[in-house]
Amino acid sequence: MQPNKHLLLFLFVLLCGIATLSAQEDLITPLPIKASKDTITAPLLPPNILNDSIRVDSVDTDTVPKKQPLLLDKIEYKAKDYVKLSQKDNKIYLYDEAEIYYQDTELKAGVIVMDYVKNEVYAGRMKDSLGNYSQLPFFKQGDNEVRPDSIRFNFDTQKALIWNSRTEQQAGLGQLGSDAMKVYAQKTKKENDSVYFMSEGKLTTSNDTVNPDYYIRVRKAKFVPKKKIIAGYSNMYIVDVPTPVALPFAYFPLTGGRAPGILFPTFGNDPRRGYFIQNGGYYLPISDYVDLSITGDYYTNGSYGLQGRSIYTKRYKFNGNVNISYENLVTSQKGFDDYSRTSNYNIRISHSQDPKASPNSRFSASVNLGSSQYYTNSLNQVNRNNSQTNTFASSISYSKTFPAYPSVNTSLTVSHTQNSRTQVINMSLPTFQASMERIYPFVKRDEVKKGIFENINFQYDVNAQNSITTTEENFFKSGMFDEARIGARHRIPIATNFKLAKYLSVSLSGNYEDVWTMETIRRQYDAETQETVTDTIAGFDRFNRYSLGTSIGTTMYGTWNFGENKKIQALRHVMRPSISYSYTPSFEQFYESYTDEDGEEVQYTPFETSIYGRPSLNKGSSLSFSLQNSLEAKVRDKDSTATEPRKVKILSNLSFNASYNLEADSLQLSPISMSGATEIIKNLPINFAATFDPYAIDNNGRRINTLNIKNGGGIARLTSARVNTSFSLNSEMFQKGGAKEKANEEKQSDFSDNPFAMNDVRGSNSRFNRGSNNRNNSNNEDQPIYNNKLPWDARFTYVASYNNNNRQSEITNHSLMFSGNIQLTPKWEVGFNSGYDLKDKGFTDTRFAFKRDLGSFRLSFDWTPFGRFERWYFFIGIKSSLLSDIKWENRSQR
Incomplete structure (x- = not known):
């Protein structure tokens, strides 16, 4: 019983302690006992005790990767009509304008069904009560867009099945639109973000992807967006009709920007050279700044041609191109009488520097050299326009x-x-020029220049060149330098001007030249051979020359006022007469002499071969007369709202020039020249010129020292004359209201992008009629029907010249050149270029060009019906640069 007593005592003490603590919980105070570090250290456990006591799996790491989350991002969805969640089917139904967004994937459709267990979506169209479909699916992932009839897409695998998909791919340098490749496929399997497999596909550049005017049918293809399409058997269809244009396999590059590739040739035949291929080769973009295309021509009789073209550009620096062509033309076959072989070449280089690249220096080049008969003998059609x-x-x-x-x-x-x-061939290899700006030595640069001394100024310039004259036979050979001439000319012009008697302008001038040459001649008579021998002496030599001149002129005005109520309110006549005098001394010191076979002394100058002329042996002293006229009228404007009269230039210029030689002993008066221009008829500028001789001529047609008026004629004989004019006409000039009414109609037009469209398609001012209301659709708007007005334009140039030096009274040139275009329909255009020689009664080179816009195709027919270059050329091909190699062309034989 002793242990029980102790147990009861322990329980009693415990109950008392608890009661005390609960009654005095707020009176507890901590004991001030200082903590000290225990000096006894606990023994350490063995390092492998855990491993020894715990069983370890024999497989260290699980090889099966942990399953990633099913969705990596939040899916957002909405619909206009309703969104239904079916827990039974584990699906979400979205109806009418349904949309789903997940990461970079966007899906829009009329109906979308999303399985949130399989993480798949099904999208399709909506069908109304009449059976018409609307709200076709729109699928976008990254930059790739697809417009199918229906689609099935898995968010986990990123794979998809697409039915009747339509997509548009930009390729080359074209923009999305008419020049982009449209890809259609009945069934497409999306393998990943960059690979699609298509079945029964169509490739076209037509704007209408539903009913294209042409397409290339591919049975099976691998499609890599923005890179390529690799297809099996493919053939071309035109308006759903198959054509024999087919390939067992095909490759369509879709790379953006420039890409290397084969340039498809043109095929044909020539009766003298056989079958040929032209302009076939390879294109290579060397860098972002330079490209290169190499093409060639080959004929079965052995003729061939090579062309190399390169275009380079660097923004704000320079740009240019280089074209090099060579042709080896063989006519007929070796062994025949008409066999011949010729070679032609042509080099064209163009380079221009941007002004911003270097303000104080500039480099430019424009080169066109080669065989003289390159354009006329070339069989390549691209050279036709330069023939x-x-x-x-x-x-x-x-x-x-x-x-x-x-x-x-x-x-x-x-x-x-x-x-x-x-x-x-004339060449300058090279020419050096330098000129200094005008200097006024007697006045500061910023001061006003008044008076004869303050206006004294001079300049300095130098011109040096190596001049070569050769023939095409010696070109690029050592013989081309045999006739080279080297020289330089230094020139210092001095001038001043001042006012005399307030109304007269007087100018004084002088010019000094120093001419250098690297060769001179020596001439003497050889008694043994009885010939005059000319020797060329190499070495430096020089001569100088100078001249003086002065002129005085004024300006006179004459005005006639007829009243503001008159149609012609005023006339204004401006005359600028001037008289000038020039003097050139004789430079006999630069002349030598020799005795000819008759014993007479003959003078010559050693500087006859100078490229800057020879020193003058005769002294010159002459007076020159000039009279310039202009006549304009003030005409009341037809517009009643105009506040100022309209100015009309009757004569924009009418000038007379003549001179009198004070040193000549006969025929001192020079012929009188006249030139003028007028545009009294609006848009019809007329330029004319004539020459009058005050002296008579003898029976041999030589001028004699007798004035024509004293010989029974007029004051002066008309010896030559010429007139030329050019003008343009177009259909708009003959419309009611003219250009002003046209501008107003264009502002009100619903078809402002069409230059032939008018707002009122039934009124008298309409340019075309779109037809009945049931045909008023977008297709007819693109192809309007013309009513009774066809857009056209024409350009005419008339030239006539007359010669009567020896009383022959002959018209030396009398011709009319004309060209223009007629737009028969918005898709048909006819152009022409020709001329008629009214003197010789014959047409010049005449050319007709017919063009037809066939939607995705372009058709042209170039015809020269007669003449030396009589020929025709036919072309039809796809307009888009992506498939421009699909074409057919034919031409006549020369």
Whole structure:
């Protein structure tokens, strides 16, 4: 019983303690006992005790990866009509304008069903009570867009099945639109973000993807967006009709920007050279700034041609192109009488520098050189428009300006001119020019220049060149330098001007030239051979020359007022007469002499071969007369709201010039020249000129020292005359109201993008009629029907010249050139270019061009019906640059 007593005592004490604590819980205070560190350390456990006591699985790591979350982002969805959640089917139904957004995926459709267990969506169209479908699905993932009839898409695998999909792919340099590739497929399987597999697809660039005017049918294809389409058997359909244009397999590049690729050739045949291919080759974009295309022509008789073209550009720096062509043309076959072989070449270079690149220096080039008969003998159609080129010209120059006062402009130029008829080539290798700005030595730069001394000024310029004249036979050979001439000319012009008697303007001038040459001649008579021998002496030599001149002129005005109530209110006549005098001394010191076979002394100058002319042996002293006229009228404006009268230039210029030689012993008066221009008829400028001789002529047609008026004639003989004019006409000029009414109609037009569209399609001012109301659709608006007015334009140039030097009274040139265009329909256009020689009664090179817009195709027919270049050329092909190699062309044989 002893343990029980102790147990009862323990319980009693415990109950008392609890009661005390609960009654005095707020009176508890901590004991001030200081804590000290225990000096006894607990023993450490062995390092492997856990491993020894716990069993470890023999497989260290589970090879099965943990399953990722089913969805990586939140799915947002909505619909206009209703959103229904079916827990029984584990699906969400969205109806009418349904939309789902998940990461970069966007899906819109009329009906969408989402299975949230399988993480799949089904999208389709809506069907109304009449059986018409609307709200086709729109699927977008990243930058790729697809417009199918229905689609099934899995969010986990990112795979999809698409029925009747339509997508648009930009390729090359084109923009999305008419130049983009439209891809249609009955069934498409989306493997991943970058690979699609298509079945029964259509490829086209037509705007109408539902009923395209053409397409390429592919049975099976692999489609990589923005990169390529690799297809099996493919053939072309036109208006759903199959054509024989087919390939066992096809590759369609869809790479954006420039991409390397094959340039498809043109096929044909020539009776003298056989079958040929033209303009086939390869295109290579070398960098972002330079590209290169190499093409070639080949004929079965051995003729061939090579062309290399490169275009380069760098923004704000420079741009240009290089074209090099070579042709080896073989006619007939070797062994035949008409066999011949010729080679032609042509080099064209163009380079221009942006002005912002370097304000004080500039480099430019324009080169066109080659065989004279390159354009006329070339069989390549691209050279057809240049077949009448008679002159080739080239220029490569570098110029630099030194802006510090006095500023100096310098330039170094290499030039070339070539006549394709005479085959004469003139070259400058090179020409150096430098000129200093005008300096006023007797006045400061910022001061006003008044008086004869303050206006004294001078300049300095130098011109040096190496001139070569050769023929095409010696071009690029050592013989071309045999006739080279080198020289330089320094020139210092001095001038001043001042007012005399308030109304007269007087100018004084002088000019000094110093000419350098690197060769001179020596001439003597050889008694043994009885010939005059000319020797060329190499070495530096020089001569100088100078001249003086003065002129005085004024301006006179005459006005006639007829009243503001008159149609012609006033006339104003302006005359600017001037008289000038020039003097050039004789430079006999630069002349030598030799004795000819008759014992007579013959003078010559050693500087006859100078490219800057020879020093004058005869003294010159002459008076020149000039009279310039202009006549204009003030005419009351037809517009009643106009506050000012309208100015009409009756004569914009009428000038007379003549001179009198004070040093000549006979025939001192020069012929009188007249030139003028008028535009008294609106849009019809007329330029005319004539020459009058005050002296008579003898029976041999030579001028004699007898005035024509004293010989029984008039004051002066008309020896030559010419007149030319050019004007343009178009259909708008003959419309009621003219251009002003047209501008108002265009502002009110519903078809402002169409230049032939008018607002009132039934009124008298309409340009075309769209037809009945049941045909008023978008397709008819793009192809309107013309009523009774066809847009057209025409340009005319008339030239006539007259010669009567020896009383022959002959019209030397009398021709009319004309060209224009007629737009028969909005899709049909006819152009022409021709001329008629009224003197020789014959037409010049006449050309007709017919063009037809066939929607996705372009048709053209170029016809020269007669003449030296009689021929025709037919072309039809796809307008889009993506499929521009699909074409057919044919041409006549020469």
